[in-house]
Amino acid sequence: MTTVQRVTDPLAPLLDLPGVSAAVAETRTAVDALLTHRALRRRSVDVSAESSLRGAWISAVLSGADVTLEDVRSGAAASDPVVQGALRAQSAIGALADTWTRAPRQALARLHALAAADLVDDAETLGRPVPGAADRLDTLAAVLGATSAPAVVVAGIVHGELLALDAFAPASGVVARAAVRLTLIERGLDPKSLVVVEAGHRELGDEYAAALDAYRTGTPEGVAQWLRHCASAVVAGAQETTAICEALVRG
Secondary structure, eight states, rough: OOOOOOOOTTTTTOOOGGTTTHHHHHHHHHHHHHHHTTTHHHHHHHHHHHHHHHHHHHHHTTOOOOOHHHHHHHHTTTTTTHHHHHHHHHHHHHHHHHHHHHOOOHHHHHHHHHHHTTTTTGGGGGGOOOTOOHHHHHHHHHHHHHOOOOOHHHHHHHHHHHHTTTTTTSSHHHHHHHHHHHHHHHHTTTTOOOOOHHHHEEEEEEEHHHHHHHHHOOOOHHHHHHHHHHHHHHHHHHHHHHHHHHOOOOO
């Protein structure tokens, strides 16, 4: 008789943490509602482009840049290395979607090379994780290949690991937030990368840092707090995109 071994999903237990399943359901409802917006019937490309621009801007701001959206839109922020790195990383997301599925470490290296190009003196460090992070990134890549957990949970773990490790300094935040978008695309929650999830993190303010500190503890409560925060950011990001859609409808 052949024995069939049951493969356990490494992230499945996270759905049993307090509030996580409910938060996952809320994100699905919010994104599904966004995807039915009438503006997306003809102008989804425009919405995606605006989402990308705002996402790059907010990601740069979250990483310390002091610029406005109009500065980015007009080119006035062309000399800001954090902004330019965020724009490059954001622009590469579409091209990296397949690579993220097949070789996430390769995709992360590319994002780092783009995001940190103007921030480091030694070009040889581009694309390389900080010392001590490689083994944990290998584990993360293995988890990505083994899990079928909901997209927002997987994205939250990717985001949390990259930030907790500061794996791609000095651009870990930009890389992590771009990787979130890649995960939401690949896992089917937001296949056209419409949700301005970065806006959600910014809107939630101090909760972002507090939730990350909780994640770093590694406790079930801390991980649950982080995942709930990440889900709330997706919901708020979907609302930001809905506002973009409404503005396009109004003309």
